[in-house]
Amino acid sequence: MTTWHTEIQMEPDLILHQALCKVERRNEYVCVTMVKKVAIIGAGISGLASIRNCLEEGLEPTCFEKGEDIGGLWKFSDHVEEGRASIYRKLQEYITMFAKEKNLLKYIQFKTIVSSVNKRPDFQTTGQWDVITEKDGKKESAVFDAVMICSGHHVYPNIPKESFPGIKLFKGKCFHSRDYKEPGIFKGKRVLVIGLGNSGCDIASELSHIAEKVIISSRSGSWVMSRVWDEGYPWDMLFITRFETFLKNTLPTVISNWWYMKQMNARFKHENYGLMPLNSTLRKEPVFNDELPACILCGIVTIKPNVKEFTEDSAIFEDGTVFKAIDYVIFATGYSYAYPFLDDSIIKSRDNEVTLFKGIFPPPLEKPTLAVIGLVQSLGAAIPTTDLQSRWAVQVIKGTCPLPSVKDMMNDIDEKMGKKLKLFGKSDTIQTDYVVYMDELASFIGAKPNIPWLFLTDPKLALEVYFGPCTPYQFRLVGPGKWPGARNAILTQWDRLLKPMTTRVVGSPLKPCLFCNWQFLLFPGQDK
Numbered sequence: 001m002t003t004w005h006t007e008i009q010m011e012p013d014l015i016l017h018q019a020l021c022k023v024e025r026r027n028e029y030v031c032v033t034m035v036k037k038v039a040i041i042g043a044g045i046s047g048l049a050s051i052r053n054c055l056e057e058g059l060e061p062t063c064f065e066k067g068e069d070i071g072g073l074w075k076f077s078d079h080v081e082e083g084r085a086s087i088y089r090k091l092q093e094y095i096t097m098f099a100k101e102k103n104l105l106k107y108i109q110f111k112t113i114v115s116s117v118n119k120r121p122d123f124q125t126t127g128q129w130d131v132i133t134e135k136d137g138k139k140e141s142a143v144f145d146a147v148m149i150c151s152g153h154h155v156y157p158n159i160p161k162e163s164f165p166g167i168k169l170f171k172g173k174c175f176h177s178r179d180y181k182e183p184g185i186f187k188g189k190r191v192l193v194i195g196l197g198n199s200g201c202d203i204a205s206e207l208s209h210i211a212e213k214v215i216i217s218s219r220s221g222s223w224v225m226s227r228v229w230d231e232g233y234p235w236d237m238l239f240i241t242r243f244e245t246f247l248k249n250t251l252p253t254v255i256s257n258w259w260y261m262k263q264m265n266a267r268f269k270h271e272n273y274g275l276m277p278l279n280s281t282l283r284k285e286p287v288f289n290d291e292l293p294a295c296i297l298c299g300i301v302t303i304k305p306n307v308k309e310f311t312e313d314s315a316i317f318e319d320g321t322v323f324k325a326i327d328y329v330i331f332a333t334g335y336s337y338a339y340p341f342l343d344d345s346i347i348k349s350r351d352n353e354v355t356l357f358k359g360i361f362p363p364p365l366e367k368p369t370l371a372v373i374g375l376v377q378s379l380g381a382a383i384p385t386t387d388l389q390s391r392w393a394v395q396v397i398k399g400t401c402p403l404p405s406v407k408d409m410m411n412d413i414d415e416k417m418g419k420k421l422k423l424f425g426k427s428d429t430i431q432t433d434y435v436v437y438m439d440e441l442a443s444f445i446g447a448k449p450n451i452p453w454l455f456l457t458d459p460k461l462a463l464e465v466y467f468g469p470c471t472p473y474q475f476r477l478v479g480p481g482k483w484p485g486a487r488n489a490i491l492t493q494w495d496r497l498l499k500p501m502t503t504r505v506v507g508s509p510l511k512p513c514l515f516c517n518w519q520f521l522l523f524p525g526q527d528k
Helices: 045-056 092-101 198-207 235-239 242-250 253-264 292-298 382-398 406-424 434-445 451-457 459-467 472-476 486-491 493-501
Strands: 018-023 028-033 037-041 060-065 108-110 113-119 129-135 138-144 146-149 173-176 190-194 213-217 302-304 307-310 315-317 328-331 370-372
Touching (some): 037 045, 037 138, 045 092, 045 382, 129 146, 242 253, 382 434, 382 472, 451 459, 459 486
Parallel strands (some): 146 370, 173 328, 190 213, 213 302
């Protein structure tokens, strides 16, 4: 072995962990910890969570962000940026405060594009990657012990023009919803919005107050939910609970489907508004829009079926009706994602489909040193989802949380694909069940709350954890990243929720009854 003061040589399998070197003059052994360097691609919410969790576990992160600021999808820009969606003016202030509070900005290299990520020749033993980046026309190469891809899935606009015969003949203006920034230019115009997702409904609702006519064309319909749920409480605080998830996944399918449709139709009958999904029992992601039903009711937004074909200035729908003299067609048809800097075979390891264990790790990799963060979608909040993903990924990268065998991981992927086909209608969707998914991730790192034990030792907390909202505090009660204030935060979460709304005090704020939202299952003849 080379003498200690020049370099430390180790067996390849140890190079990313610990090395023991003998100090000749003292005849002592000194333990040298090799700090792992992690490349993080993207400085949105996934990237920021990954930086923070790397730092908390003693890793050395370097984040590459091609833009000039943090926030990713949530960083609003009044001009179009290639390869980055920019939605509305939300959340950015909070994201900036978080990054500054956690001192994350110094680990980010802005205006830096990742050109390629390749395995090093000795990857089978080291798990290391060659990462080539470009900034101001200058390319640089660096070696990293792990890579966390945090570029999201709202990247490349999906405009399926081939699905609309005659679109090339249309003489009006066509563009993707990504390019929509403000409503002023649409004053007095006739607008067709294709797509009944969140973006399409938001745009149509906003334009309805200024445009001459707005029509939404939908191929398959959608459930439209209000952010204001039973008795005026936020929908997710009542809808996303452990008990509700338990019932949904254990009740007979007939009852579960009836219950789901009853919840979706609680505000208004979707059949009467032309919104009813073709397959009403699928758990496809609903639209959240409080204004759209009122717009339809007032006649300022009209819902139509899919477009059969376009002419020079009109759209002919599948029901034979025609929308004439169209000025603008806005394709609110979603996004696709890709990782041009990475060999496709790493992510798409089977039949050109994305195969990731728990939506994060490619099973065939010889070393689990590449993680994809944020490539999931659920009814739950994105920020705690990506945070828990990165918490687990960092433990795997450190070597403290080994993955199952390749066979077991592939079997899990196949099982999940079957369930997704049943729940969402597609096996390759990135949709997932929020509570179930979060519990799976938390189980790997010992952060999942033990509900039976809580009922025995802390019944007050157990009732709130099981029957109350599944808030992120629950995954800070135990395990790595445990927060001493988590218990109190759970018990007082309704106080913090209600305080901003009670600006005119007319009595004591009323918290919801944890058991009242499901009593109708026992007494189906009574409405809530």
